Amino acid sequence: GAVVSQHPSWVICKSGTSVKIECRSLDFQATTMFWYRQFPKQSLMLMATSNEGSKATYEQGVEKDKFLINHASLTLSTLTVTSAHPEDSSFYICSAPRPRGVTYEQYFGPGTRLTVT
């Protein structure tokens, strides 16, 4: 079964409003989670790294004041798109590394499709 969940799976919001997306690791703790964005017919691009107990690390070109990330607990990271605009419409996917021996397995959430009208 799924080991990383996302909520909601899809959301439609009006321009100017904020929307929060949750990413949960279901049966393991994740001190780090990753947020990706995928525009239609494009690849997944890393937006930011969510770190439990410290500030998120944003990739170049990603506005940290617009995409607020909070790693609320060892199993939950949230991405809040503030003052959303139509150009923020995208597919947002999170992932969490799960320990496997001396290394990690990356597990991806099912994604959240955001449409801003």
Add this chain to the structure above:
Amino acid sequence: AQKVTQAQTEISVVEKEDVTLDCVYETRDTTYYLFWYKQPPSGELVFLIRRNSFDEQNEISGRYSWNFQKSTSSFNFTITASQVVDSAVYFCALSEARQAGTALIFGKGTTLSVSS
């Protein structure tokens, strides 16, 4: 810098044909992981394979096979006897092999269309 190149944007085949999806990567790391994911129209990524840079053995899983060539920095994926259900976008990805678990760098994807 790390980079993954999938030169084939779209491929169309007829059912039962074999098809190979190319993936070329760049990295300065000596230890890294390579991945293939399938993304059907639903959007959810389906994990297909992870390969450690130290393991150059080719792998076969049913109709799927992977050819890892370190000398040419390639990690190609072949589907034998393709089926309509194989239609999807396929991503090749690369990550460092650090203890903390690192993010994946994805190629641009190859859209595979299999017609009956």
